[in-house]
Amino acid sequence: MTDHIGPPDASILPRYSGIATFARLPMLDQAPAADIAVLGAPFDTGVSYRPGARFGPASVRAGSRLLRPYNPGLDVSPFQEKQVVDAGDIGLNPYNIGAAIETLQHEAQQFGARGTKLVTVGGDHTIALPLLRAAAAKHGPVALLHFDAHLDTWDTYFGEPYTHGTPFRRAVEEGVLDTEAVCHVGTRGPLYGRKDLDEDERLGFGIITSADVLRRGVDEVSDALRARIGNRPLYVSIDIDVLDPAHAPGTGTPEAGGMTSRELLEILRGLRGTKLVGADVVEVAPAYDHAEITAIAAAHVTYDLVSLLALCGDADG
Numbered sequence: 001m002t003d004h005i006g007p008p009d010a011s012i013l014p015r016y017s018g019i020a021t022f023a024r025l026p027m028l029d030q031a032p033a034a035d036i037a038v039l040g041a042p043f044d045t046g047v048s049y050r051p052g053a054r055f056g057p058a059s060v061r062a063g064s065r066l067l068r069p070y071n072p073g074l075d076v077s078p079f080q081e082k083q084v085v086d087a088g089d090i091g092l093n094p095y096n097i098g099a100a101i102e103t104l105q106h107e108a109q110q111f112g113a114r115g116t117k118l119v120t121v122g123g124d125h126t127i128a129l130p131l132l133r134a135a136a137a138k139h140g141p142v143a144l145l146h147f148d149a150h151l152d153t154w155d156t157y158f159g160e161p162y163t164h165g166t167p168f169r170r171a172v173e174e175g176v177l178d179t180e181a182v183c184h185v186g187t188r189g190p191l192y193g194r195k196d197l198d199e200d201e202r203l204g205f206g207i208i209t210s211a212d213v214l215r216r217g218v219d220e221v222s223d224a225l226r227a228r229i230g231n232r233p234l235y236v237s238i239d240i241d242v243l244d245p246a247h248a249p250g251t252g253t254p255e256a257g258g259m260t261s262r263e264l265l266e267i268l269r270g271l272r273g274t275k276l277v278g279a280d281v282v283e284v285a286p287a288y289d290h291a292e293i294t295a296i297a298a299a300h301v302t303y304d305l306v307s308l309l310a311l312c313g314d315a316d317g
């Protein structure tokens with residue numbers, strides 16, 4: 001348990017030194033095996049508005065260098081409990097969305113076959129579909145908590161079915177989600193029409209809006225989510241635009257009226273005890289960021305997801 005390779009001692013090698021891996025963790029090839037990997041998926045060909053999330057993984061790594069090894073929010077030292085590594089970036093074809101989806105699904109399944117759980121850093125939200133396919137290939141249809149300003153259950157954009165606004169409709173159609181336990185959290189902002197909500201409900205999704213989080217508070221929200229998920233294998237997908245633009249300006253489709261980073265982190269910590277099998281953090285676009293606000297928020301969210309995975313038992317493989 002304590003012989004895992006962790007970050008170098010920050011009192012010997014200052015945090016701002018060296019090439020940035022996530023939380024200064026070893027790279028995949030520096031550890032004999034990995035229980036948990038942070039994987040970069042630099043891809044933004046699926047976006048409908050501002051591009052730039054292809055640079056998300058590099059910015060989240062840079063924003064993660066101050067993370068320390070003990071997480072008091074969850075009372076765990078994740079890098080001691082489990083061998084956690086940075087698995088680098090997957091090379092994804094920027095000119096062919098279908099090929100990129102296929103590549104990422106294949107790579108994610110390889111990690112799953114080796115018993116490595118992934119927290120994937122995007123990239124735009126298109127990448128959730130291949131990651132959910134890989135999770136379902138291993139665990140069967142998974143429960144989903146989707147933190148986002150947007151529903152991302154639209155049908156097509158410009159006639160195209162694979163975009164960052166459509167992954168969860170495709171996932172339901174493909175049967176990779178357990179539709180008894182799928183929920184959006186943090187949604188807000190104008191829609192194309194009332195039918196967006198009707199169709200989303202028909203697909204099986206529950207919704208806890210950003211305003212609901214404000215009114216109900218984080219503990220009640222976490223309790224409700226845990227009750228909905230139960231003991232099912234759970235995938236958590238976090239679009240950083242779930243945060244208010246004040247907390248995450250560096251993203252492609254910002255919407256006013258979002259959650260604070262404190263609320264998001266507390267809701268995540270309330271998911272302790274669920275059977276998390278994988279997660280992603282997407283839509284960080286550093287060209288619109290300031291003072292690493294978004295990168296730091298995404299790094300902390302990623303760290304809490306790694307911590308939740310480190311707290312899960314090994315029994316589920």
Ligand SMILES: N=C(N)NCCCC(=O)O
Pocket residue numbers: 048049124125150152164165239241253283
């Ligand atoms: N940021 C994500 N994933 N989706 C936003 C799609 C919103 C739109 O184009 O209307």
Ligand SMILES: [Zn+2]
Pocket residue numbers: 148149150239241242253283
């Ligand atoms: Zn979004």
Ligand SMILES: [Zn+2]
Pocket residue numbers: 125148150152164239283
């Ligand atoms: Zn999204």
